[in-house]
Amino acid sequence: MKKLSVISFVLIAVFFIISCSDVRRTRGREYMPDMAYSRAYETYAPHELLTAAGVNYTALPVAGTIKRGELFPFSISKDNDGDTINYVASRQVLNPVLTPDSGQLKESERMFLINCAICHGTKLDGNGPLYNDGKGPYSAAPKNLVGPDISAMPEGQIFYSITYGKGQMGPYGSQLSTSQRWKIVHYIRSRQQAAKTAAGSTASANVSDSTITGSKKGGADLSKAKK
Numbered sequence: 306m307k308k309l310s311v312i313s314f315v316l317i318a319v320f321f322i323i324s325c326s327d328v329r330r331t332r333g334r335e336y337m338p339d340m341a342y343s344r345a346y347e348t349y350a351p352h353e354l355l356t357a358a359g360v361n362y363t364a365l366p367v368a369g370t371i372k373r374g375e376l377f378p379f380s381i382s383k384d385n386d387g388d389t390i391n392y393v394a395s396r397q398v399l400n401p402v403l404t405p406d407s408g409q410l411k412e413s414e415r416m417f418l419i420n421c422a423i424c425h426g427t428k429l430d431g432n433g434p435l436y437n438d439g440k441g442p443y444s445a446a447p448k449n450l451v452g453p454d455i456s457a458m459p460e461g462q463i464f465y466s467i468t469y470g471k472g473q474m475g476p477y478g479s480q481l482s483t484s485q486r487w488k489i490v491h492y493i494r495s496r497q498q499a500a501k502t503a504a505g506s507t508a509s510a511n512v513s514d515s516t517i518t519g520s521k522k523g524g525a526d527l528s529k530a531k532k
Contacts, residue, residue: 365383365469365476365478365479366478366479368382372482375482375483375484376482376483376484377401377402377483377484377487378483379398379464379465379468379483381394381395381398381465383468383469384469391465392462392465395459395461395462395464395465396459396461396462397459397461398459398460398461398464398465399460399461400460400461400464400487400490400491401487402484402487402488402491404491405488405491409488410491410492410495412488413488413489413491413492414492416481416485416488416489416492417489417492417493420477420480420481420489421489423435424436424443424447424474425447425448425449425450426447428451429449429450429451429493429496429497430449430450430451430452431446431447431448431449431450431452432446433447435447443473445473447473447474448474450493450496450497451496451497451500455493455497456497456500456501460490460494463490463493464486464487464490467481467486467489467490468486
């Protein structure tokens with residue numbers, strides 16, 4: 306009888322251990338698993354890869370919302386795929402931020418270097434570390450922001466491109482406040498003006514050199530004619 310009791314106790318213990326072991330191996334249902342398990346992604350990963358992995362992230366603020374303390378809300382929404390109506394309409398939007406002084410422009414430069422220079426470069430010539438004369442991880446050269454095409458672009462359209470992205474460039478509407486984006490537009494415009502002034506000075510110098518050279522040649526010809 307005692308032996309039977311021991312055997313029964315052992316069998317019950319084994320069954321209990323097996324049952325507990327099976328429960329430990331099964332997680333069962335979890336409440337909000339996305340909060341418990343990180344779904345990490347690379348900073349510059351294409352959105353298509355994120356969507357394919359089930360991560361629905363657009364880097365854009367929720368439509369119709371304004372950040373607390375936000376100034377100068379941008380009323381033009383992003384175009385639907387294939388449309389350019391709002392992109393064209395943004396040409397009429399003027400920069401609401403007053404022209405910054407030297408100290409404020411320095412802060413605008415700092416924000417540009419943090420957010421934009423990795424692609425467009427510290428000289429704004431499109432040769433940032435990600436391109437690096439074609440030797441970087443990006444094979445396509447970013448836009449030259451001090452080139453003639455972007456220099457001719459209205460400030461509202463530059464702001465639209467920063468906010469919603471353009472081409473291969475992602476949106477920065479969630480990383481920078483509206484006023485910060487407008488300040489960066491001011492900084493880009495100041496560098497464009499400086500580049501235009503430098504180009505004009507170089508052209509004037511070349512004209513002066515050619516005039517002087519032509520005068521010397523003309524003088525030589527006259528002296529030969531007198532002889």
